[in-house]
Amino acid sequence: MGVIGAGAIGLSTAWHLAQRGHHVSVYDPRLNDPVHRQGSANDLSGTSASLGVLMGHVFRRSSGRGWRLRRRSMELWPQWIGALQTHQPELKLDLGLLQIAEDEQAAERMEGLASQRVDLGLEIVAKEALNKVWPTATHGGLHSRHDGRIDPLLLQQALREALNEQSVEQTTTAVVHLERNNNNKWSVHRADGESTLHDVVVLSTALTTDTLLEPLGHARAMTPVLGQALSLQLTTGPTSWTNWPSVLVDQGFNLIPTSPGRLLLGATVEPGDCAAEAPMTLMRSLNGRAPEWLRTATVVAQWNGLRARPMDRPAPLLEELEPGLILASGHYRNGVLLAPATAEWVAAALEQP
Known part of the structure; x- marks a missing residue:
């Protein structure tokens, strides 16, 4: 399967799926970039720019999907940190x-x-x-x-190293187009003219999501x-x-x-x-x-x-848009917080009978 996007959500999802035995490829030009903030920067990704604040239990609502996702992530984070410290010992909660x-x-x-x-x-x-x-x-x-809080830079470093250990293929060329095939597979077309075939594609592409979805007849606008x-x-x-x-x-x-x-x-x-x-x-x-x-x-x-x-929809966007096309994006201010619960949701969507 292909995971497009290598922020906290994409990396976490890819790692969780690889741990569960799935063959995973991750696509994102940012995989070429070192993870750091040096001096003043104005073009950081959402995850690198974030402070990694976890406001799970202080969420005002006591019901609904948002509350359930927060509760579940806060249950999972101590386990995830324990596993990821193998790759980045300084990572902590x-x-x-x-x-x-x-x-x-x-x-x-x-x-x-x-x-x-x-x-x-x-x-x-x-x-x-x-x-x-x-x-x-x-x-x-x-x-x-x-x-x-979790340091989002250390988290990304730990996840990248964990993906390397899991032999997850990491492609640094941008994805420009998705195409349905008659045999129920998805062609992932890249900017270098190459393409790869996957049974499942997971989109964790934040503000570029609509660029890939609109040609397929889906609209999930984000601001x-x-x-x-x-x-x-x-x-x-x-x-x-x-x-x-x-x-x-x-x-x-x-x-x-x-x-x-x-x-x-x-x-x-x-x-x-x-x-x-x-x-x-x-x-x-x-x-x-x-x-x-x-x-x-x-x-x-x-x-x-x-x-x-997301515009006109609550954050985050977790949907199976059609067979083999899963959207896990639009987490707004809570990408780091909701990463474990999102990864678990994607795995459940893939593995349901």
Whole structure:
């Protein structure tokens, strides 16, 4: 089978399927590129640009497909990390996510959620307990013991190495066209003029999905949403991150300590594919709620990347469009989070009687 796309979803799906005994080929020009962020970058893939935040158990809804996928991924991630550490020992699940309540209404919603999910590790944190960590948290917050973060760069490196061990064929030429054949197989045509035949094709192609689907009579439009991130060096403020969670979330902005005096700050902040200066200023001020040490921190690196958000359909898009053509894409802000559950869904779709 062919998996088109080598972000977190495509790589995870290919690895999971190979482990289950399927013969897998992965197609993506990015497989030629090293996995890193050096200096400032403006053209990173969604996975490389992401911060790898896992907001699974703090999801507001308590039913539906989105909640089930999050729950399942959070169950699977510890197993996946254990297996992938063979290839990348530094890969780990950084646990602990603190979500700051924006106002009294948000605090009440968090209290309700915490009371329902005590067994999932959710608990309310009073504002007094947050004075040293986040003094502007006047309404307290919600702490999730089992949510947190995975480094998306280390994840991609681990998955690539795992694919090599599984002898998964990796093709770095772009796929330009898919063609149905009369014998129920799919021809994958590449930019170099070559083509390969597969029984099954899995599309994990984010914003380029429609280019491949429209000639086949399918339409799954997605719109780009820009995510931006900063790596910051503090000049004042905390000298260590004692009592800090792995991720602190305030008004949708994610703050992630990485080493003494260093942290990442990022968010999906604006529609479209062109970065504006205003959102970067907003990230530094957090609508006036940022502590002074964050406002005065030095920018070490800055980057952005595009997330693919489905139009008129909920994210993600998990569908068997026709026999042998599976769509697993459009995860928007949750590609890293939902990778294990998505891979499991694809395998189930392939293996169902």
